[in-house]
Amino acid sequence: MTTGTGTAAGSGAPDADAPGGGAPDADAREAVLDVDVLIIGAGLSGIGAACHLTRELPGTSYAILEMRERLGGTWDLFRYPGVRSDSDMYTLGYGFRPWRGRQALADGPSILRYIEDTAGEYDVLPRIRYGHKVVRADWSSGSARWTVTSEGRDATGEPRTATATCRFLYCCTGYYDYTEGYTPHFPGIGSYTGQVVHPQFWPEGLPYAGKRVVVIGSGATAITLVPAMAAEAAHVTMLQRTPTYVLNMPSADPVADLVQGRLPQRAAYLINRWNHLLQSWGLYRAAQIAPGAVRRLIRRDAKSHLPQDFPIYVHFNPPYDPWDQRLCLVPDADLYRAIRMGRAEVVTDTIDTFTPTGIRLTSGRELRADVVVTATGLKVLPGGGATLSVDGADVDLRETVSYKGIMLSGIPNFALALGYTNASWTLKVDLVSRYICRLLAYMERHGFDEVRPLAPPATEARRPIIDFAAGYVQRADPIMPRQGTRGPWRLPQNYLSDRARLGRRGRLDNGVVFTRRADRVAVKADVDDKRDLPWAP
Numbered sequence: 393m394t395t396g397t398g399t400a401a402g403s404g405a406p407d408a409d410a411p412g413g414g415a416p417d418a419d420a421r422e423a424v425l426d427v428d429v430l431i432i433g434a435g436l437s438g439i440g441a442a443c444h445l446t447r448e449l450p451g452t453s454y455a456i457l458e459m460r461e462r463l464g465g466t467w468d469l470f471r472y473p474g475v476r477s478d479s480d481m482y483t484l485g486y487g488f489r490p491w492r493g494r495q496a497l498a499d500g501p502s503i504l505r506y507i508e509d510t511a512g513e514y515d516v517l518p519r520i521r522y523g524h525k526v527v528r529a530d531w532s533s534g535s536a537r538w539t540v541t542s543e544g545r546d547a548t549g550e551p552r553t554a555t556a557t558c559r560f561l562y563c564c565t566g567y568y569d570y571t572e573g574y575t576p577h578f579p580g581i582g583s584y585t586g587q588v589v590h591p592q593f594w595p596e597g598l599p600y601a602g603k604r605v606v607v608i609g610s611g612a613t614a615i616t617l618v619p620a621m622a623a624e625a626a627h628v629t630m631l632q633r634t635p636t637y638v639l640n641m642p643s644a645d646p647v648a649d650l651v652q653g654r655l656p657q658r659a660a661y662l663i664n665r666w667n668h669l670l671q672s673w674g675l676y677r678a679a680q681i682a683p684g685a686v687r688r689l690i691r692r693d694a695k696s697h698l699p700q701d702f703p704i705y706v707h708f709n710p711p712y713d714p715w716d717q718r719l720c721l722v723p724d725a726d727l728y729r730a731i732r733m734g735r736a737e738v739v740t741d742t743i744d745t746f747t748p749t750g751i752r753l754t755s756g757r758e759l760r761a762d763v764v765v766t767a768t769g770l771k772v773l774p775g776g777g778a779t780l781s782v783d784g785a786d787v788d789l790r791e792t793v794s795y796k797g798i799m800l801s802g803i804p805n806f807a808l809a810l811g812y813t814n815a816s817w818t819l820k821v822d823l824v825s826r827y828i829c830r831l832l833a834y835m836e837r838h839g840f841d842e843v844r845p846l847a848p849p850a851t852e853a854r855r856p857i858i859d860f861a862a863g864y865v866q867r868a869d870p871i872m873p874r875q876g877t878r879g880p881w882r883l884p885q886n887y888l889s890d891r892a893r894l895g896r897r898g899r900l901d902n903g904v905v906f907t908r909r910a911d912r913v914a915v916k917a918d919v920d921d922k923r924d925l926p927w928a929p
Contacts, residue, residue: 424555424556424557425521425555425556425557426556426558427556427558427559428452428454428558428559428560429445429453429454429559429832430454430455430560430561431454431455431456431564432775432776432778433457433458433459433465433563433564433566433776433809434463434465434511434522435463435467435507436464436466436467436484436503436507436817436818437564437809438458438465438564438565439456439507439510440564440818440821441828442456442519443488443510443511444825444826444828444829445825446514446515449833455520455521455556456519456521457521457526457540457542458520458521458522458523458524459525459544459776460522461523462522463508463511463520467503467504467507468504469570470591472591472613472616472617472765473617473620474499474616474619474621475616476498476499476723477497477503479816479817480496480497480645480816482645482648482665482668483665483669483815484816485506486818487818487822490658490661490664491506492657494644494649495643495723497721497723521554523544524554525776526540526542526776526778527542527777527779528541528780528781529561529779530780530784531781531783531803531805532783533783535909536804536805536842537559538560538805538806539556540558541554541555542554542555559805560805560806560828561806561807563778564809564821565775565776566809567810568770568772569773569777570776573591573593573766573769574770574864574867575590575768578743578745578746579744579746580746580747582746583746583748584750584764586749586750586761587763588765589763590765590767590768591617591765591767592770600625600762600763602625603626604750604762605761605762605763605764605765606629606751606759606761606764607621607628607630607765608764608765608767608768609631609767609769610630610633610635611636611718611720611769612720614630614765615630615638617767618630619722619726619727619729619730619736622730622735623735625763627736627737628735628736629736629739629759629761630736630739631753632740634740635707635709635710636710636720637687637690637708637719638690638719638720638721638727639690639693639719639721639722640693640694640697640724640725640728642723643723643724645664645667647663647667648660648664651663652664669819673888676815679713683713687714691704691708691709694708697728698728698731702731708738715814717860718862739753739759741754741755769863771867771868772868772872774871774873775789775808780806782802787800787802787803789873790870790871790873793881794808794810794857794874794876795845795846797810797824797875798824798827799843799845800845802847803844803845804844805843805844807828809824810824813858813865813885814885815885820887823890824894826895831843839908840906840907840908841907841909842909843907844905844906845880845903848879852876854875854876854877855877856869856872856874856875857873857875857883859885879902879903880902881903
């Protein structure tokens with residue numbers, strides 16, 4: 393691997409855009425960043441990717457372009473009351489750096505500190521360039537490199553454009569738009585005299601103590617907000633059109649409490665991680681095999697925490713099967729407790745119109761509100777909205793097919809970090825980053841400059857890349873890549889399956905074409921390279 397040229401972050405020199413980097417001289421400002429691997433996004437996925445490169449390919453130069461002025465992604469952006477994980481931290485945390493906190497469902501600030509500490513431990517911070525929004529990436533087969541264009545503002549606030557080049561482009565921007573949330577059209581909202589807030593852009597110091605609050609939505613954000621706001625608000629109403637499956641989970645894991653301090657740290661971590669992994673996988677599989685039984689289990693759990701006369705069949709009985717949409721977890725039954733104490737209620741209805749003092753429902757009931765929170769979802773934006781081109785032709789993502797849930801057909805030397813919908817995001821992204829490290833090592837060893845995934849046969853059916861019934865997924869379908877129905881083009885959404893096919897014994901050469909730039913010879917690799925590597929999982 394090369395060490396990069398220009399202001400390559402892989403050299404280990406501090407980046408002027410990173411904290412403590414100092415002011416660059418004129419030559420440094422004009423130099424083009426050139427690295428082996430360019431990572432887009434400094435959130436949970438991007439920081440993890442950088443750490444994997446540091447651990448497994450220490451001679452590889454890399455840099456991270458981050459559109460915001462801080463790392464952390466979701467865990468820095470979202471500041472609403474009670475923000476927390478909706479997956480356990482033993483599997484949401486990095487496999488190479490165990491989560492050592494007692495809380496299985498951790499609060500947002502703790503997760504942000506975990507990401508920051510990880511970045512510091514692996515010397516990632518000097519390699520982050522903040523304020524760089526990637527708008528375009530152009531691949532040239534002639535040079536076997538990406539040219540990446542980013543936009544931002546200089547120290548004086550003036551617009552500026554920067555260029556970087558790399559051998560491999562790794563997109564770790566997550567799946568949603570950081571600049572715009574999803575808010576449906578609400579009739580009469582212009583007449584409402586109270587405050588309307590979207591959780592994605594929570595105003596610092598929003599005064600809601602002693603006020604009446606309506607939270608519109610029934611997903612993880614709404615279910616987190618309601619008990620958190622109920623602690624100070626006069627009353628909180630969760631207004632939902634359709635119920636969601638909600639399952640109680642202890643915030644502190646009793647198994648973790650048992651093994652931590654009694655076993656070596658590594659052993660305790662593995663027990664905790666596999667315990668949660670198998671529990672979540674088992675619940676998901678049970679929901680596929682016996683949805684009625686799982687539905688009754690969830691309903692029985694809710695009933696045990698709510699008042700006897702609470703209409704569970706109205707408010708916690710979705711019209712779809714468990715895991716057709718993501719299951720919501722509540723720590724220590726906090727949502728149910730707020731309802732039982734009379735500080736919160738659930739209303740299942742649709743909005744007729746906003747009024748000056750609140751919301752009138754289709755049933756005729758009016759909800760008076762001083763503050764309305766529109767927890768109505770995210771706007772999906774693959775690749776952070778950047779335009780990709782290959783040899784001068786722009787890429788239509790919907791015409792591409794996912795390869796192993798990592799790369800996209802026809803796009804060389806490019807990977808997309810996309811986590812699970814039915815388990816912790818990081819479980820998949822960790823596998824992806826380790827796979828990329830193996831792939832880069834394989835290409836270096838065999839002298840390949842380019843790897844280009846093939847598309848499945850044209851006769852093969854194609855499905856949405858995220859085969860999920862959630863509204864935000866359905867709205868994004870027209871702009872998303874597809875997946876196939878077999879082989880490396882199918883996404884199993886199964887960690888155990890992915891671990892086998894993406895791990896050190898998984899093939900690197902099926903469904904791709906490797907090319908050496910020196911002679912432009914395309915090689916459909918027939919080498920089944922399964923040698924153990926020192927960094928392999």
